[in-house]
Amino acid sequence: MTDTDERVKHFLTTQDWSVDELTGLLELADQLKADPLNDSLRGKSVALLFLNPSMRTRTSFQVGAQQMGAIAVVLAPGQDAWGVEFAPGVVMDGDAEEHIAEVAGVLSRYVDLIGLRAFPKFRDWSHDRTDSVIKALAQHSTVPVINMETIVHPCQELALMQTLRGRFGDIAGRKMVLTWTWHPRPLNTAVANSALLIGTRFGADVTLLCPSEEYLLDPQFMDAAKANAEASGGSLQVSHDIESAYDGAEIVYAKSWGALPYYGHPEEEWRLRQHNKHFIVDEAKMALTNNGVFSHCLPLRRNVKATDGVMDADYCLALDEAENRLHVQKALMMTLAGAK
Amino acid sequence: MTDTDERVKHFLTTQDWSVDELTGLLELADQLKADPLNDSLRGKSVALLFLNPSMRTRTSFQVGAQQMGAIAVVLAPGQDAWGVEFAPGVVMDGDAEEHIAEVAGVLSRYVDLIGLRAFPKFRDWSHDRTDSVIKALAQHSTVPVINMETIVHPCQELALMQTLRGRFGDIAGRKMVLTWTWHPRPLNTAVANSALLIGTRFGADVTLLCPSEEYLLDPQFMDAAKANAEASGGSLQVSHDIESAYDGAEIVYAKSWGALPYYGHPEEEWRLRQHNKHFIVDEAKMALTNNGVFSHCLPLRRNVKATDGVMDADYCLALDEAENRLHVQKALMMTLAGAK
């Protein structure tokens, strides 16, 4: 096995991109929001591999590609395409009919970009935390790979940042609370990891609010966020106290996720989880903020993660953030497809 | 919750559109049939939400959008996208990950039109008859919504009318029989409701032929059809006698549907249903008509709803009607997408 071809620029995590590069993407996204149609990708194409469901991502990529003269082809391996093996050197006598080496190799011949959504498997975090599936794709692909959510969700980070820049201009020095919320099942930590990374990257004073130590995010992301904050002049704090966390916040970002010590054991995690429904984002909590805005990546269970009152309030930016997925992904496609 | 934004023109039922407006759509459809390619929707898009299977609808929308420079994005919530909650105010701790408020809100940011297919659930007609799913979508959408079949099928109505106008010029005063046919299962009444509505709207003398009183359609559609007939100079009659119903008919339209008093109880309905296989449209019955034409919305089970002889006859317009789905939907997209 060889390493990823260094001449190919992928978008696997925002941490691989400089703040200047990310800012360039966001500025291009603003231009595309103002002027959506162009022919810059005429005759080009992007393959979207979905190992998990999607509504916003597939729609925004398909529409965005079309607005620039390109096509997005949606593939769901294991459902309407062949099952895929991602590990190297395997004797493939199990379920998978095809290896990522060939999937990546073939798609690289057909298309100019490949997007992948591959949620973790929720069995073994020590494995899932390595993000090996998208890394295997990037290794074998000779065209740029875009992360459409694995254990991070960098497209969502860009959409969040375009939204916050639109509201605040700059988030440096502003208090941003990333709050855990209840959900009937332990979910992927990807968007939480991503919010932590991008908030600290752009200099916010980030507070991670969660019920207990068990809900801290993986050290690789906690450490990266600390390093980001040091570089950007921002900060990172952890809190388990709802009132003081919301106090004075200008940005409230919510997400539910599973406690990593119980990863793969949802019944055990439930004993912890069941007592924390009060983390729901409601109007009383929002009243504690400094005229704070609220956002969420969607999908969102109403009256579970946030109340109808919060979702329907003027300070709720969730639809703006969802819309901006379209613009940032178009900026990404334009930027990356020039590389072929 | 607020009512549907009155500045947005939806296509939920033909009853919301005037005869002049419907005629305008049909004339535009005729133009598009003669001259299929244009750039009127360049860079625009339509999202097609399918909660049920489709062949004609998805193909005709995808091809039609492309022929005008647009793209149709197909989404199957609960299968390849997130499950959706349609009721207001719910604590969403069940299966659905997302509320129609956000689905409609997000799609309104991405696309210019939203189509929805949402068959009734076949559990409780008193609920299903309110057509609450598409109404919830229309309420939350800021772009026009197109009904791709719920408890009515207005796109099919337009296709039927384009077909009949092509054959007869005008259907006013012509005898049109809407005949129930057998099918192994009790089906949706949507196309039957729709045939009743559009036939009476354009002045036909409509006879609803069905095995017994139990197969009458919902009073809201029977009443609307009577009112339509009064306004148009047509008429509406009910018959359970096959011979007199076919006698002198110029148009025979067939559909199978379930008896509403047994809605949600298919085993009980079977006791009624099993004795009515003879309602099949065959050449002997067609011979009773006044050189009548036959049509059906498709899909059709051959030799169950209609014989091979009828389906393969020159007087069978089912393929023409199916083709016209393409043209009328293009006319609809052109007309509605100008509203954004």
Place this chain on the structure above:
Amino acid sequence: MTDTDERVKHFLTTQDWSVDELTGLLELADQLKADPLNDSLRGKSVALLFLNPSMRTRTSFQVGAQQMGAIAVVLAPGQDAWGVEFAPGVVMDGDAEEHIAEVAGVLSRYVDLIGLRAFPKFRDWSHDRTDSVIKALAQHSTVPVINMETIVHPCQELALMQTLRGRFGDIAGRKMVLTWTWHPRPLNTAVANSALLIGTRFGADVTLLCPSEEYLLDPQFMDAAKANAEASGGSLQVSHDIESAYDGAEIVYAKSWGALPYYGHPEEEWRLRQHNKHFIVDEAKMALTNNGVFSHCLPLRRNVKATDGVMDADYCLALDEAENRLHVQKALMMTLAGAK
């Protein structure tokens, strides 16, 4: 029932096309490989009916159509579209909601080309060997039908030939080994049948290498290949000896397939199958060849059908062959869509 309309040119098997016609397609494919974008199919469309999974086929058709201004609409009957009945004269009171007569008829009104993938059912070879499903589609379609794999895979044949012509110029007189390989399940013989047909058609000296007589292909393909060889000056031999078969070969093509005498009885076939894992294509076997190239249609199970060493070698042309699917199918679409 009437026969297929002879004015419509289909692509069901390469045997229906002359060597000159096939060569014309390959030359056009070479041009399209060098110059991929054109507007020759502006506003045209192709429907792709998949009764089985696909990755290469759907991506290459969708991307290829787009590169020529057309659209490919993907349909999966029985999954996201209605189930289809293919037999004539049936009383359709089973699972299928729609007959191929209407599916073909309607699609012929919407699109300019129809592709179909319909693998055999693995129950009764005496029925499956007639290829009745795609023949029923072609019979009822008024637009050209493209075989996307049934009991032959003619698009793959063209891709293989474009690849071999790119390497050798001409394959006449070159030794080509079609080797059976092990796989955990008995697979479709389609690509094996196709390799036999196209190799002999273009004059290669073809050796069919398989474990025993039970793995011979259907007589209709063995006989057609012999006739092809006689016409082209090539030859066809059968071998069960690995060493002598590989000896001096310039082309090694691999495929796994089920033994026809045990068709529909995978457990019985397993008793034969289990002892033949050593048919895997490995570097030792390739060393016996005359600097031979290796290829496979993909998907391929690594270290089951061929080793990592073979797949990653310079002589492996599998990715080139997969890429050429795009070019030959574009040539096919251009050639056939002119017929409407």
